[in-house]
Structure formats: C-alpha cells, structure tokens
Amino acid sequence: MRTFIYMVRHGESPKTEGDERTRGLTDKGRSDAHLITQLLKDEGIDAFISSPYKRAMATIEELAQLVDKEISVFEELKELVFIGNDQIMADNELYPLVKKMFSEPDFSLPGGESVRICQNRAVRALRKIVDQYRGQKVVIGTHGAVMTLMMGYFDSQYDLEFLLTTSKPDIYRMEFQDEVLVETKRLWRD
Incomplete structure (x- = not known):
C-alpha cells in the first residue's frame, strides 16, 4: 500500500x-506559505503533522485550513537542537557547527543534541506516521536538518550536501510502499 509523506x-x-x-515567518515566508497552499491544494492531503515550532506550523497552516484539517503536533519532529534553552544561533555560527555535527554524528554542544540522537527520535516518529497513516497522504511541517536526517535514513544521498542545497521553503514528496521508500521527488521550484 502506497503512503505519501x-x-x-x-x-x-x-x-x-x-x-x-x-x-514565526517573515513577509516572504508568509507569501511562500501561500504558494505552498496553491501548489498542494489539489493533492488530496489526508492529514497534517508538524514540528512544535511556530515557523513550521505557520508554513502549512493556510493549506490545512483550506482543506478543513487540524494540524497534529509531534514534539519528536522538532528541529535538531543545536544549543540549549531554545537559543537562536546566528548563521555564521550555525553553518560551521552543522558541518561538524554531520561529520561527527555523536558531537553536541552543551544543552544540544547530536545528529545521531536527533535522527533516531525523528525516524521513530516518521515510522509511526507511515504506519498510522498507511495508504494516505500526509503533510509534515518540518525543518532543514531534521528533514535531511529523516530522508537520509532511508536514502544516503540526503546528506549534508543535500541540506546545503535546500531552500526555505522546500517540498519533498516521499512515496512509501508499505514501510519501504520507493521514490522521493522535489515539488518546490525556487
């Protein structure tokens, strides 16, 4: 049975x-969320799940409202925790850190988590979603690193280089046959 994430x-x-x-989102982020709604409104989405972070929920909120669906929040789908206390890191600090974390999967900063720990928690949640929503189409509001780690678990081409080429926003449709990933297709066009 085919399931689409x-x-x-x-x-x-x-x-x-x-x-x-x-x-949340910038003006451009909100405008792009509207474009996501237009792009996915005829896909026949059955369910909406999101990271608990406001920017992820806000990106899929208009689409969920349009098709009269609630967004379920999964704490396990939050972004890779780079540093403790939900602190925001400047990009000039974050990008070298991400490179180090992907090359050393067990490395983490105080209060943060490693790539390995993040991938394990997120993949457990994704497997649960694929099982629970078998045969359905599910939108997941997500983030760059955690999305890459989930996709990379099923297909090693989704790695740090892939992450660095993604955009904000971005959309990838993963097709599962039962629990096996059979195809991934990028739907967003910059």
Whole structure:
C-alpha cells in the first residue's frame, strides 16, 4: 500500500525575534506559505503533522485550513537542537557547527543534541506516521536538518550536501510502499 509523506520545510523566518520555538515567518515566508497552499491544494492531503515550532506550523497552516484539517503536533519532529534553552544561533555560527555535527554524528554542544540522537527520535516518529497513516497522504511541517536526517535514513544521498542545497521553503514528496521508500521527488521550484 502506497503512503505519501510531503516534507514541507518552513519558509523564511527572522532570527531577531523570540527563540527557536516561537519565531514565526517573515513577509516572504508568509507569501511562500501561500504558494505552498496553491501548489498542494489539489493533492488530496489526508492529514497534517508538524514540528512544535511556530515557523513550521505557520508554513502549512493556510493549506490545512483550506482543506478543513487540524494540524497534529509531534514534539519528536522538532528541529535538531543545536544549543540549549531554545537559543537562536546566528548563521555564521550555525553553518560551521552543522558541518561538524554531520561529520561527527555523536558531537553536541552543551544543552544540544547530536545528529545521531536527533535522527533516531525523528525516524521513530516518521515510522509511526507511515504506519498510522498507511495508504494516505500526509503533510509534515518540518525543518532543514531534521528533514535531511529523516530522508537520509532511508536514502544516503540526503546528506549534508543535500541540506546545503535546500531552500526555505522546500517540498519533498516521499512515496512509501508499505514501510519501504520507493521514490522521493522535489515539488518546490525556487
């Protein structure tokens, strides 16, 4: 039985307000969320699941409302925790850290988590979703690193190089036959 998972990476988000959990979308991020709605509105989506972070939920919220569906929040789908207390890291600090973390999967900063720990928690959640929503189409509001780790678990081409080429937002449709990934297709066009 075929199950489709639509990984929707969140839109552009300001790093000047709130923290990792509460920062929302920029004007461009909200405009791109509208484009996501237009792109996916006729896909026949059965369910919406999101990371607990506001920017991920906000990116899929309009589409969920349009098709009259609630968004279920899964804590396990939150972004890779780079540093403790939901602190926002500047990009010039974050990118070298991400490279180190992908090359050393057990490395983490104090209060953060390793790539291995993040991948294990997120893949457990994704397997649960694929099982629970077997034969359906599910949108997941997600983030770059955790999305890459989930996709990379099933197909090694989704690695750090892939992550660095993704956009905000981005959409990848994963097709599962039972629990086996058979195809991944990028749906977003910059």
